[in-house]
Amino acid sequence: MAAAWQDVVRDAAAVREAAAVAVDAALLAGGLMRTGEQPNASDVVNYAPFTLLPSPVPRALFEQAYAVQQDFNLLVDAVSQNKEFLEQTLASTIKADDFTAQLFRIYMQVLEEGLAQPVFLGINRSDYMFDCGLDGTAALRQIEINTIAASFGGLTSRTADVHRLVLKVLGKTEEASHLLPNNPAKGLALGIAKAWELYGSQRAVVMFLVEEVQRNIFDQRCVEIELWNRNIGVVRKRFRDVFEQGSLDASRRLYMDGQEVAVVYYREGYVPQTYNQQNWEARLLLERSRAVKCPDIATQLAGTKKVQQELSRPGTLEKLLPGHPEAVARIRATFAGLYSLDEGEEGDRIAATAIADPDRFVLKPQREGGGNNLYGEELREVLEKIKDSPERTSYILMDKIKPQPALNYLLRAHSPLQVSECISELGIFGVYVRQGQQLVLNQAAGHLLRTKAVEHADGGVAAGVAVLDTPYLV
Ligand code: ADP
Ligand code: MG
Numbered sequence: 001m002a003a004a005w006q007d008v009v010r011d012a013a014a015v016r017e018a019a020a021v022a023v024d025a026a027l028l029a030g031g032l033m034r035t036g037e038q039p040n041a042s043d044v045v046n047y048a049p050f051t052l053l054p055s056p057v058p059r060a061l062f063e064q065a066y067a068v069q070q071d072f073n074l075l076v077d078a079v080s081q082n083k084e085f086l087e088q089t090l091a092s093t094i095k096a097d098d099f100t101a102q103l104f105r106i107y108m109q110v111l112e113e114g115l116a117q118p119v120f121l122g123i124n125r126s127d128y129m130f131d132c133g134l135d136g137t138a139a140l141r142q143i144e145i146n147t148i149a150a151s152f153g154g155l156t157s158r159t160a161d162v163h164r165l166v167l168k169v170l171g172k173t174e175e176a177s178h179l180l181p182n183n184p185a186k187g188l189a190l191g192i193a194k195a196w197e198l199y200g201s202q203r204a205v206v207m208f209l210v211e212e213v214q215r216n217i218f219d220q221r222c223v224e225i226e227l228w229n230r231n232i233g234v235v236r237k238r239f240r241d242v243f244e245q246g247s248l249d250a251s252r253r254l255y256m257d258g259q260e261v262a263v264v265y266y267r268e269g270y271v272p273q274t275y276n277q278q279n280w281e282a283r284l285l286l287e288r289s290r291a292v293k294c295p296d297i298a299t300q301l302a303g304t305k306k307v308q309q310e311l312s313r314p315g316t317l318e319k320l321l322p323g324h325p326e327a328v329a330r331i332r333a334t335f336a337g338l339y340s341l342d343e344g345e346e347g348d349r350i351a352a353t354a355i356a357d358p359d360r361f362v363l364k365p366q367r368e369g370g371g372n373n374l375y376g377e378e379l380r381e382v383l384e385k386i387k388d389s390p391e392r393t394s395y396i397l398m399d400k401i402k403p404q405p406a407l408n409y410l411l412r413a414h415s416p417l418q419v420s421e422c423i424s425e426l427g428i429f430g431v432y433v434r435q436g437q438q439l440v441l442n443q444a445a446g447h448l449l450r451t452k453a454v455e456h457a458d459g460g461v462a463a464g465v466a467v468l469d470t471p472y473l474v
Contacts, residue, residue, distance in 0.1 A: 004056040004472060008170050009407045009419055018169045019052055019409065019417055025165050026050060026411075031158035031468065032218040039215045048155050048218075049467035051451050052409035054163040054179060055424045057471035058130060061140040062447075065128055065428045068334060069444035071327035072126050073432040075311070076147055077439070078320045079302035080120070083111065085320065086301055089310045092342045093366060096394035099272040100304060100366045106284050107297045116252040116290040120434040121195035121263065123188050123294055124303070125150035125427040125448065128334065132404040141401045142334040143425060146368065147295050147303030149267045152461060153184030153429050154222025156448045156468060163470040179470055184429040187445025189226030191431035194441050195292040196232050196262045198433070204262035205233040209286070211268045212238055216462060220267055235259065239274065242282035254289035263292045270300070270368040305364045309338040309396040337399035341392045351387045354397055355380055362398045362457075370460035375400070405454050410467050420453040424469060447471065 008014055026047040033048040034041065079085060086107070094101035126145045130138040160179050167176035192206055206227055208220060224234045237245075237256060245257040254261040264286050268274060275283070287297050301307065310316060312335045317328040339350040354361045363374040363383060374382050386392045405421040427448040433441040449469040450461055459465030 004406065004474060005053050005170075005408075008172075009053070009409075014170060015052065015409060016417065018166050019411060021169050022050075022052055022162055022166045023047055023411060025162045026158065029158040029161050030218065031155055031162065033155075034215045034217060036215070039213045042217070045218075046413040047411075049410060049412040049461065049464075050159050050162065051422070051467055051469045052166060052411055054160075054167070054470040054472035055406055055408060055422065055449060055451050056474045057424065057426060057449065058138050059473040061128075061130055061138060062426065062471055062473055064140050064330075064334070065126070065426055066444050066447075068330045069126060069428045069430045070442050071321075071324075071331050072145060073122060073124070073430040073442050074324065074327060074439075075317070075321060075331060076122060076124055076145065076299060076302050076430075077120070077432060077434060079307060079311075080122075080296065080298040082320065086298065086307070089307055090301065090304070092393040093304070093306045096390050096392075097366050100301075100306070100394075102275070102280065103297060103301055106280075106287055107301060109284065110287045110297065113288060116288065117199075117292055118436045119195055119198045119292045120296060120299070121191055121292050121294040122147065122299055122430070122432045122434075123150060123191055123265075123445075124430045125153075126430065127425055127427045129401040129423065129425050130403045131336070131401045136404075138404065140334050141336040143336075143401070144305065144308060145303055146427075148270045148300045148368070150427070150429065151216060151219055151267070152427075152448050152450075152468065153188050153446065154219040155216075156446070157183040157185060157222070159468045160470045163472075175472070179472065182446045182470075184446030184448065185222040185226055187429060187431050187443060188223050189230070191433055191441060191443075191445070192223070192227060192263055192265060192294065193230050193232055194433045195294070196227075198435055198440075199262035199292055201260060201262060204260040205235050206263045206265060207256065207261045207291070208234060208236045209242070209264055209266045209268050210236050210238055211274075212240075223265075235261075239268065239279035239282045242286060243278040246282060246285050248285065248289055252288060252290045254286065254291040261289075261291045263294060264289075265294045303368075304366050305396050306366060309340055309398075311335075312338040336401060339397040341395050341397060343390065343393060347392065348387075350397055351383055351392065355383050355387070358383075360400055362400050364396050364398060365394055370463040370465070371458055373458045375457040408451060408469075410451070410453065412467065422451045423454055424449055424451040424471075425466070426471065
């Protein structure tokens with residue numbers, strides 16, 4: 001698998017020429033990001049970082065990841081509707097983690113009041129790495145499922161076109177023709193449009209709830225433009241705008257300065273730093289409203305690492321998806337070892353094992369967005385410190401996935417062109433819409449491949465570690 005482009009990776013002149021073409025093609029195709037210096041203006045932009053070459057991905061695992069996506073949609077939807085499961089699963093976590101606790105408080109509060117909207121829109125991305133066994137065979141292992149603000153469904157569609165061109169420039173015309181078409185933004189927009197339609201008001205708009213710092217705006221614009229093409233209006237607002245302009249009428253319809261909102265699509269709201277008192281109030285207003293939320297707060301909670309860990313317990317999937325034994329089997333086949341650090345003997349035992357052999361594990365807090373997990377020596381030190389305190393329960397442990405590295409070039413503005421040993425993470429986008437108890441849409445919407453140099457244990461594209469890539473099926 002590592003040998004896909006062996007003949008070209010070491011040909012410095014060919015690589016230099018191809019990289020120059022690749023960067024210009026990425027700019028032309030719209031694979032763009034705003035700069036760190038001017039994150040809220042589009043006067044000067046960069047290309048979003050990407051690999052020079054498409055990375056090899058085992059075809060069977062790629063197909064397996066697509067085949068299980070509708071099952072994961074079903075599962076996330078089922079968890080989000082299961083109050084007892086969420087309550088039990090998160091009970092220990094919310095004692096130790098304030099952020100999850102605050103999300104949970106809002107969840108309980110809106111349930112108590114009664115939900116104003118029977119339509120639910122889920123957009124998620126299930127991420128995987130290819131674990132390399134001792135015999136050299138690779139297995140698909142889920143890293144996590146992102147149920148809020150899953151990004152790069154727009155920009156990723158631009159990367160495949162660039163890679164097709166790069167392969168041609170490198171004399172690989174035949175291989176270029178094998179790269180798959182991929183446009184998740186279209187699928188995401190289809191889901192949002194369906195929810196908008198079910199909301200049932202021509203005048204109402206879709207509100208993208210966006211960050212204060214908007215470097216990744218072009219990715220979001222891809223989805224926005226798909227909606228405008230369907231004659232659905234889009235507005236972009238931040239939490240503070242909601243606090244200042246948002247209101248509910250007597251039937252809890254959401255208005256922003258007089259404009260009715262049918263769908264709230266969160267591209268923000270998953271890290272504690274987002275929230276001050278006002279922004280928490282804004283979040284509560286949105287959750288109480290009749291607008292369709294993508295995701296609603298229950299679905300955000302369904303995406304926590306603690307829920308992921310509890311789902312891996314024997315018997316849990318069967319309880320959540322009764323009557324779906326095949327879906328359960330497909331889902332379980334993607335799970336890595338996941339371990340609770342709750343107080344008690346089970347947690348004591350796994351904590352001791354991880355302290356003794358930290359390189360086997362990843363220690364994960366209830367956080368999203370990359371750069372939060374702990375590995376190796378750092379894992380050992382932290383676990384040693386918290387092993388006898390309740391703080392331990394705000395983390396979970398996971399088996400560390402060890403993929404086979406491949407050589408590639410990571411193209412990044414202002415960075416030297418140099419070959420790196422890289423590993424990749426495959427994401428599959430899922431979209432579903434439920435009206436009452438009826439699932440009216442359930443689809444896989446496309447894929448995303450992100451690649452990083454092996455020396456980085458953690459971190460996504462937004463964090464400046466991983467870059468966009470295209471799978472080359474082998
Ligand atoms: P986040 O919500 O911050 O994205 P993730 O669980 O996706 O958290 O972890 C972030 C990154 O850490 C992943 O993109 C991956 O590169 C690495 N990682 C996470 N879990 C594992 C694992 N079990 N084995 C190896 N690497 C992992
Ligand atoms: Mg992740």
